[in-house]
Amino acid sequence: MIEAIIFDLGDVFLNLNHQASVDAFKKLGLNAWTDDLKAAAILFETGKIDELQFMETIQKHLPNANLVEIREAWNAIIGDFPLERLEFLEKLQNKYDIFLLSNTNPTHIDKFEHRVGLTFAREFYAHFNKIYFSYEIKERKPDAAVFNLILKQNNLSPKKTLFVDDTLEHIEAAKALGINTWQILVGQDDVTNLFDKKIV
Incomplete structure (x- = not known):
């Protein structure tokens, strides 16, 4: 029986537009995300x-x-947040311990909060027992350390915990620790359909 649910943020609650960011960088003259930029992004995501x-x-390339x-x-990736996903969270609140775990950075969180409005963002955050942003905890998915941190801090049993994410690599890392998982397929699934999946 599931007692706790750990949710990702991007493409689970908040829609992301990866192509918009790619296109915006191309307009500035950046055609490829190089290895040093990938490494810098990880450093930024882990604070x-x-x-x-x-x-x-990035400016060294532009x-x-x-x-x-x-x-x-960089912020062009941040899309909309459908209201029904916030309403869905309200249905979960008294049934499960719920947590937010996101590989993210302060720039994207700032953009997200301004995009949806601080009142909406605070209401969203208030539904979670605890929020784990990679840049604050200095750990990121798919490293086992990030999952073990949440399990240990909140006395969660892996077999009674569900992890919801859109990235296969993250799903596999959670599975390896005995955590139940649901991989959301962007464009096909919606987090609001969780109960239809008969996972919880």
Whole structure:
């Protein structure tokens, strides 16, 4: 029997538009996300470098772009948040312990909060027992450490915990620890259909 649910944020509750960010960077002259940029993004997601350091790393590849343009391209990925997903959370609140676990960075969280409005964001956050953002906890999926941290801090049993994410690599990492999983297939599934899946 499931007692706790750990949810991802992007493409589970918040829609992401990866192509919009790719297109925005292409307009600035960046055609490929290089290995050093990938490494910098991981450092940014785990709180090891700050926003300015990250933006300046990107700027080395885009000498003609200013930091505001780079920030806007980086944030172009942030999409909408359907209201029914917030209403869905309200149905879960008294039945399960629920947690939010996201590989993210302060720039995207700031954009998300401004996009949906602080009142909406606070209402969303209030539904969770605890929120785990990678840049705050200095750990990220799919590392086992991030799952073990949540399990240990909240005295959760893996076999009584469900993890919901859209990325297969993250799902497999949770499964390896004995956690129940549901991989959301973007464009096919919606988190609001959780009860239809007969997982909980």
